[in-house]
Amino acid sequence: MPEAATQTANQTATRTRSGDDMKILVLEDDRTTGDYIVDGLAREGHSVDLLTEGREGLIRASTADYDVMVVDRMLPGLDGLSLVRTLRATGNRTPVLFLTSLGGVDDRIEGLNAGGDDYLTKPFAFGELSARLAALARRPQMKAEETVLAAGDLKMDLIRRRVTRGGVEIDLLPREFALLEHLMRRKGRVQTRTMLLEAVWDLNFDPQTNVVETHISRLRAKVDKPFAQELIETVRGAGYRIAE
């Protein structure tokens, strides 16, 4: 009954946002997880197709045009790795986020080698999935020659390594600068803790303590605290973002 499992959820979902809509294909054989992903993404305003079988997923992925795909590594019919390898061999470059129950060191590398773009280990929080999908689908967003970033009254000069807010100079440590730059370049988009660890410190693990939170609070103490308006927002259950 794979055909019965197909559904287009955007017709029923309430749209909470617009402009950022993506067309997303989800290949996940567990219905509870699949429905949850579809429901969450549809609420964010995306158009989502869910399939539960590998071969059918491959056919759909190669015939329709999606902005991003979510692929479970273990699918009946055709496993996720083979599916993405086949897709890449045919020249399809749609960004793929793998979902896995494994999550060992090797599995991550295997997934990336097979042509996956990102990797998420079960169980995951929806916020993590949503933030990573947004990052994948809109990757080439910023122009490379942009040397001054701005958000509200916050200005960041990437060449002179200067940060000012309302004309007041803010003194940042090199890694605080890198953290702020990462958030500024992705203005309005949620960055999760693990995404920040990967991007700013090049570390691929899930710390058991609140390391990222403490770095953010240090950054806030310099960037936000002395000023009236808070720029670095906390998104509950997901991560942080710079307000647009």
Place this chain on the structure above:
Amino acid sequence: MSRSRRLWLSTPVRLAAGLVALFVLASLATLAASYAVTRASLAEGLRDDLRAAVAGYSAAPTPGAIGDLVNAEAQATDPRRRIISYLSPDGRRYGNGYLAPGEEGFRLYPLEDLQLENHLPYLAFTARLRGGLLTVAASQSQIEDLGRAYVTLLLVSLLPSVVIAMAGGVWIARRTGRRIDGLGAVLDRIAAGELSARVAGPHRRDDDLTVIGERINDMASAREAATEALRQVSADIAHDLKTPIQRVSVLLERLRGVEGLPEEALALADKAGAETEGIAATFQALLQIAQIEGGSPRARFALVDLAEIARTLGEVYAPSAEDSGHRLDLAIAPGPVRVTGDRALLGQVIANLIENALRHTAPGSRIRLSLAEDAGGARLAVEDDGPGIPEAERGNVLRRLYRLERSRTTPGSGLGLSLVAVIADLHGAELRLEGADPGLRVAIDFPAVKKSSPDAA
């Protein structure tokens, strides 16, 4: 090790050398014995000959007759072969050479006594005959020739055998050496986690090396199958249990979203969510340990800068340590400290050790992350001045899911140090837990990087 030394140490060359030595000894003994026997019989024949010659003259009635006989015989005799000499009672000498007669019987004349070209000792037999002394001496050249013949025989038969045997040994050693190198290379690859490595074949002959090669292949196949089975089981368990865990966390998140829920219910949902995350983290760590113990991450090893990793993690944890009232000191060697390994796993090791120290020491404690390098390799250590671990318990804390009684209430999976231990083992590093008076010192000594390794990218 030099090429020639390796060749000398190879079994076929040593076997060939040993066999050649044995063969030479046996041949020498046989030749020596046969030479001694032949020489003795030749000497005996010579003596009989001389006795018979002397006896031939005993028929002559007077010394004069003997003298005439001696002269007649001597004229027809080459003194280089035989000398006949008679000293009559009246002092006259007869014969083809004068040999000063001594006692009766046999004696050897050294060459310097003879005014002859033949530079060989003569065997002389002297007998008293009709009042005079008759001496017949024969050249020993036959016996000397025999000696030369045996030396020639030795050279002609033995030398080529030695040369051929040694050359054969070296040739076989080179050939088997290549095959043994091949077997060694396959074993190295298997040890490095490349379980699909196999000894090339099949060889034409069913020799011992082919049999060993087949056994290595059997072993590798068995290991590969076992690893694959373990992987499959892990994957199955992970899939079968993580999917429901995922569902639980999905359901909890939905529960939180239900409108009009009392504050208490929300708090319970949050707690349940945190527990679910804990279960997932334990699972994750167990799966990771199983995978690392399989050895497969070793195939990805590269030269990495441990100093950079240590500095990064020190920086990542500094604010957390400060917020929890700890002091995190870094004593990291300047410049790169290279080890052969996996960056993500090494980062995980340092993170686990720092988190462990933060978790098990009271606020106000000091934690010191140090990295030094000496000729033996990189030395990483995380030290705290907390309560430490009793010496008797130190081995236990590396066991999976083991926790000290006093740590039951602190968060953590009980897998942090086990994971550190398997990662250290994967890197060929030595992990030590030591008392730090007070506190705990966890030291990891990495092996020195081999000189031949390429530079890290």
